[in-house]
Amino acid sequence: MHRFLISFALFSFALLSTSCASAGDSDADIPAANEAQTETPPIRNAEATNTEATNTDVTHNSVMTEAEKFNVWKADFMQRAVAQGYSQDLVARLIAPATINPKAIERDKTQPEFTKPVWSYVDGAASASRVNSGETKLANFRTTFDAIEARYQVPRHILTAIWGLETAYGKIMGSDDMVSSLATLAYQGRRRTFAEREMLALLEMVQDGYVRQDQLVGSWTGAMGMTQFIPTTFRDYAVDFDGDGNKDLWESEADALGSAAHYLSRHGWRASEPVMEEVRVVDGFDYGLTETTKRTVNQWTTAGVMTMNGQPWTADAGFLEAKLIAPGGHRGPKFLIFKNFDVIKKYNNSTSYAMGINVLGEALRGNTVISTPWPRENEALSFEDKKTMQRKLTALGYSTGGVDGQVGPNTRKAIRAWQNSLGLPADGYMEQDLLARLLAQ
Numbered sequence: 001m002h003r004f005l006i007s008f009a010l011f012s013f014a015l016l017s018t019s020c021a022s023a024g025d026s027d028a029d030i031p032a033a034n035e036a037q038t039e040t041p042p043i044r045n046a047e048a049t050n051t052e053a054t055n056t057d058v059t060h061n062s063v064m065t066e067a068e069k070f071n072v073w074k075a076d077f078m079q080r081a082v083a084q085g086y087s088q089d090l091v092a093r094l095i096a097p098a099t100i101n102p103k104a105i106e107r108d109k110t111q112p113e114f115t116k117p118v119w120s121y122v123d124g125a126a127s128a129s130r131v132n133s134g135e136t137k138l139a140n141f142r143t144t145f146d147a148i149e150a151r152y153q154v155p156r157h158i159l160t161a162i163w164g165l166e167t168a169y170g171k172i173m174g175s176d177d178m179v180s181s182l183a184t185l186a187y188q189g190r191r192r193t194f195a196e197r198e199m200l201a202l203l204e205m206v207q208d209g210y211v212r213q214d215q216l217v218g219s220w221t222g223a224m225g226m227t228q229f230i231p232t233t234f235r236d237y238a239v240d241f242d243g244d245g246n247k248d249l250w251e252s253e254a255d256a257l258g259s260a261a262h263y264l265s266r267h268g269w270r271a272s273e274p275v276m277e278e279v280r281v282v283d284g285f286d287y288g289l290t291e292t293t294k295r296t297v298n299q300w301t302t303a304g305v306m307t308m309n310g311q312p313w314t315a316d317a318g319f320l321e322a323k324l325i326a327p328g329g330h331r332g333p334k335f336l337i338f339k340n341f342d343v344i345k346k347y348n349n350s351t352s353y354a355m356g357i358n359v360l361g362e363a364l365r366g367n368t369v370i371s372t373p374w375p376r377e378n379e380a381l382s383f384e385d386k387k388t389m390q391r392k393l394t395a396l397g398y399s400t401g402g403v404d405g406q407v408g409p410n411t412r413k414a415i416r417a418w419q420n421s422l423g424l425p426a427d428g429y430m431e432q433d434l435l436a437r438l439l440a441q
């Protein structure tokens with residue numbers, strides 16, 4: 001808190017897995033803002049997947065081999081791309097060589113059965129090795145960061161954290177052919193709208209000449225370079241920061257970091273505001289206010305929210321709007337989250353991710369931002385536990401909007417209503433002992 005009070009006038013991420021780092025992109029397990037309120041889609045958003053049926057087209061003719069069906073889809077897509085105005089030459093050169101990426105077929109079918117608790121993600125994000133490497137990068141690219149901050153007013157520690165969480169500072173960028181990966185996702189169908197849209201963006205990128213076809217390498221999910229931009233994001237936000245004529249997010253740190261800064265800036269980054277601040281709340285605090293309610297800091301103070309050290313907020317801070325989150329329930333740490341938190345979620349629509357970026361970023365500046373212990377003794381609910389919980393809540397009249405094993409806003413709302421009925425803190429957070437209590441009911 002003192003950090004915020006003092007530095008308010010200043011500026012106020014393997015992983016976990018590789019590329020699509022944040023594979024856990026949806027906020028399924030973590031109380032977060034209402035994702036439906038997102039104005040523009042984040043770079044990668046689990047919600048962007050779709051489940052449209054594809055059984056009406058020729059690609060599902062069972063007599064054909066997989067490769068033949070793929071080629072039918074490909075010929076059709078190429079025809080449509082040309083009809084949309086892309087040159088026949090370009091389309092043939094870029095799309096015709098595409099082949100099925102077996103990894104994209106396999107992995108896209110895999111459903112996560114178990115989600116790590118939020119603290120595992122946050123701990124991993126700011127591991128000692130990631131902090132050490134980040135400090136080295138900050139030192140090695142000091143002048144680059146100076147120039148990027150001057151142009152975009154996005155602080156270097158946040159950019160470094162994104163670089164670190166996305167690709168371990170450029171070490172794990174994915175080595176899959178972009179066109180084949182996206183073509184496979186499109187052919188497969190579950191993400192056809194997304195993948196075809198991204199393929200058209202690849203055509204545009206090559207057509208406009210600021211990237212070369214041979215550069216189009218990344219993760220099977222379609223994310224490229226040190227900052228893991230999908231093609232539409234690349235097309236709309238990548239910059240040639242070093243001015244060599246090539247938007248090189250793979251080899252040029254200046255281009256990659258400048259592009260990330262440009263992205264955050266265009267999504268409303270506020271240089272003079274914090275990302276999140278840990279807070280305490282009074283006994284009997286109404287946890288129904290967490291997650292979606294937006295109030296000014298002064299209003300939160302009136303509602304019983306306090307700084308960790310008990311000092312008042314600065315006058316300026318009092319007027320900032322914030323939401324309150326308790327990602328580990330009422331026994332864990334609570335945070336006021338500000339506009340910049342939502343801007344980070346435009347990068348990856350996950351509360352855990354945004355927290356990870358902030359925790360790593362602050363660690364790179366020598367700050368520890370979470371002091372309250374997480375409720376680690378509580379074993380996280382399994383996928384089956386979550387479904388059992390959803391069935392029981394629904395049976396008791398608290399609709400979870402379906403039984404899918406994913407704890408999203410609807411399920412948290414149902415948990416809150418059930419908690420309220422028993423006079424429990426309505427934090428929307430289900431623990432094993434609470435689950436036992438629910439099931440006994």
Ligand SMILES: [Ca+2]
Binds near residue numbers: 241246252
């Ligand atoms: Ca460049």
